[in-house]
Amino acid sequence: MNVILAEKPDQARKLASPFVHKKEKSRITIAPCQLFPGGATIVWAIGHLCELAEPEKYDAVWKKWRLDSLPVIPERFKHQVIKQKASHFQHVKEVLNKADTIIIATDPAREGEYIARIIIQMAGASKKKIKRLWCSSLTESAIKDAFANLRSDQETKPYFDEALARAYSDWLVGINTSRVYTLLMQQKGMREVFSTGRVQTPLLCLIRRREEEIERFKQETYWEIEAMFDANGEKYKGRYHERFFEKKQAEGLLEQMRGKPASVRKIQTQLKKVKPPLLHSLSTLQAKMNRKYKLAPGKVLQLVQSLYEKGHVSYPRTDSQHVTEAEAKAFPDIIRSLKHHYDIMDELKSISQNKRYVNPKKVSDHYAMIPTEQVPSPHQLSNDEWKIYDEIARSLIAAHYPDHEYLQTTVLTMIDRYEFKSVGKKVVKNGWKAIFQNEQEDKNEAEGNQPLPPLKEGQEVGPEVMLKEGVTQPPKPYTEGQLITLMKTAGKHIEDEDLSAMKGMGLGTEATRSGIIQTLKERKYIEVKKNVVSTTDKGKTLVAAVADTILGKADLTAKWEQYLHSIGQGEKPAAPFIEKSKELAKHLVADAIRRANDWEIPAAMRKTAQAGTRSAKSQEPLGKCPMCGQGVVERQKFYGCHGYQSGCKFTLPKELLGKKLGKSNVKKLLSGKESGLIKGFVSKTGKPFDARLLLKNGKIVFAFADQQKPPSKMDDVSIK
Template sequence: MIVILAEKPDQARKLASPFPHTKGNGFLSIQSCKEFPNGATVTWAIGHLVELKEPEEYRPEWKKWDLATLPIIPGQFEYKVSKDKAKQFQTVKKLLKEADEIIIATDPAREGENIARLLILMAGCSKKRIKRFWTSSLTENAIRKGFAELKDGKETIHLFHEAQARQIADWLVGMNASRLYTLLLQQKGIRDVFSVGRVQTPVLKLIYDRQKEIEQFRPEPFYELEGQFTVKNGTYRGKLNKRFSSLDELYETVRPDITKEQQTYQAVIKSVRISEKRTPAPKLHSLSTLQSKLNRTKKFSPTKVLELVQSLYEKGYVSYPRTDSQYITEEEYTYLQKHVDQYQQCLGIHVPIRSLQPSKRYVNPEKVSDHYAIIPTEKVPDTKAFETFSSDEKEVYYEILKSALAMFMTDYVYDETVIITSVGKQEFVTYIRGSEPPEIIQSKGVQN
């Protein structure tokens, strides 16, 4: 019997979706098929079903917060099943006990490995044959390919060891430093409990430092000198590439060439350089970039964006939301390419497609770990489905669609003209986009 271990229920459903299957209580049964001639069972964790024990579970005297007992360092770290997840653990344990082969199909990264290995360890099944399903893409083709190219479990066990080191380090810092600082501060008359964490506390310090910088910021005025230049065919403006802390400093610097009293000067166009510039489409969205964009354009809070994307994800229209990646793999690119016309119909637009060849700006498997960027799925909503979307869900879905479509479009191409205009020894710089400058600038002498 083959048991496939997923990280979450929705992940289990996607793993089983390419194959004929039925639903059980805490698992899915895959029927006999080409990939699984004898069938298989997919079960799942609910995040971390297994966690490290509390100090008092090692020694009763460690329950009381006392400086005399610090540091708390168990001789050997032990694990326990989370009380609120015990029912699912029993289901997983029973299935693992019955398994001849276990396929770990949790997220392909350190924490995914940790979740699966701890379950296998707690079920007493570490010596069974273990294979590793390794892909961050959960399209049908990627799932079939992943099961056809399983890794030996020994190839990824180092990730479990890394995760254990991280988990134990968190425990040691949290349990000891929290008690230490709380007890020391209580001696100073402060009665609160202070939580100290290996990552939490340094991050909190960075936030505190930044807030202090903002509170203590004092704006300092500065001055710039700008000129308006008149030529035969129009006018343009230029600016000195200098900033001055006072008007006196400004005039002292430019006095040999420009005075307060005189208003017009003879100026000379020293150079005109025209170059072609290209701006590619922005990268695909991670959760943070999507939150930032929608906060800026729609005033949605980060929490609201996450809730809306989660809702769209649960409906099957966008990929997993909690991702820090802005890249996808070839598998996602292939299905996005096939649905370009449908995505455009959803937005009611038609744009020229630059190329259907993947660019490393967007498609880079090496930069995809647990999850890839937030993109639309192969499930494209029809008119009836759109009616079930709230207005805010539509805004979020449209933004994700635009982000995905943009990577197929041509770069934004424009001419940038840089004009250097001199007044005595002072040089004013002008930057202009578009074709206007060559039409304006047709003489070497100008007046201001």
């Protein structure tokens, strides 16, 4: 029997769609056909069904947070089934063990490889014959083609090795540094958990570094000399090249120019050509959609993943901006399909041989994001989905258009011996910009876009000189979209639109970057207001402690990412990397303890900690902590255990999936009872549902009434 293991229910349904099939409660049966003469059974995960074991699963001593039990370094790592998903795992396990051949059909990427292979291992089915479906598009034709050309499991195993090495490294660094920094901060009177990580902490330091540059910046007033020239009744503006920080100096030079004749010394006109933009990787799409619509990177990923699962675009978690010849062959058909919704010129150039777009050497795991031949109508998508689809579609259309061409004229006008520069621009051929005609012109381009009158070299013109006052501007704080590029380049200032040279050298991966930003927000290290990112007092406190350590350095993390990328390419082994991670965890713990005496806690954070302590002590406990037995009290933003300073990390949220968790329900949970029925929870995909809550092993789980149908995607509502 062939068993196909998908990553999610929606993906399973899509994979079954080209075949005659029967949908059952927890599986889909494909009828015998040419590709599956004996038929096939599709089962699915719900995202991750297994996770790395908690420290106490290795040694009971590691359950409590104590400095003398650090570092936490297991000899061998273990995985465990996620408790809330245990029944579903059991069903998948039973089906996998009946299989003759298992076809891994999770997302074609490192994380998908990790999800599937860990499930197969935990199910005891590793010795089965295993094949890999690698499908970058979920259209019916692409699915059939991928099933007809299954890959060997060994071909994609390096992706699993990379994902496993990344998971172990993140676990070692995250567990150890979070514990040591939290415990050391508690010794200084802080009451919050200071979660840290191999990727999130360097990013936080980069954000804070920009803020410090802004804070150190001293604004200065400057003066420039401008001239308005009159050429036979038509005027144009020119600027003297020097900027003055002393007004008297500028005024003195201005006086020397007054009343002096002016003439055109030199006119230079060049034809400039601007090539169409590259196709999109996930990073470039996230950055542009944030800049254009202020959509958060995590939201962009969610939307483009939805478009992929509906079969409208190719696989989204790609770091490539190029395609291979195979994909380019489909471009004419895709363009023809797009003509139903877009006004596309008839005579398009072929780009099948254009290495700007078609370059296999610049394609890694997946090619650039492109629309498929399955083109939707605007009314079939949500407003935000259409914005994303529209951008991806226009990027492909624009690639087939001619260059944007304009004449740039530079005029040098002399007032006596002083030279003034004027720049004008005249569009000759709009080219690909016709596809993006509603987009705002870049500010720098707009400034050099004044219309110039007809001029000749040697022509005399009438000058009127004036002073223009300005002030120097500090660096701008990052927007949420700029954080994606910041992570991609590991903080280096790179303007090239083709970021493929940075492959494997940034912070995180295409699939994880938006999640890392979300983590910083959830852990109250950063705030995003009107798309502008700023660090909180808590974030500043952590940065001050880690800024000069290895944990805070983006360049080291970027080098580690490069090594991980090499593991995924089968070029380097994973074992040495894991051993280095263990050594790093030991070093980071010892380094934090050594430096702790020099940490300075900001006054604002000390006040918050003291106020929290007084408030907690004065309250009556709502119940006993299920982890340590001490009292649980209401804090400013959550319900927390009195045993916080001795290492207990039990908390309950005040708000859960859009609903407030009141004291009465908290009391019920802490007494071992179910909460009352809470109506109006909203899953991550926006689906409303009702449920009761209860505590199992210190974690909130949902309880549904018999008549209540739970959301179809339970990973949308599970509590991590």
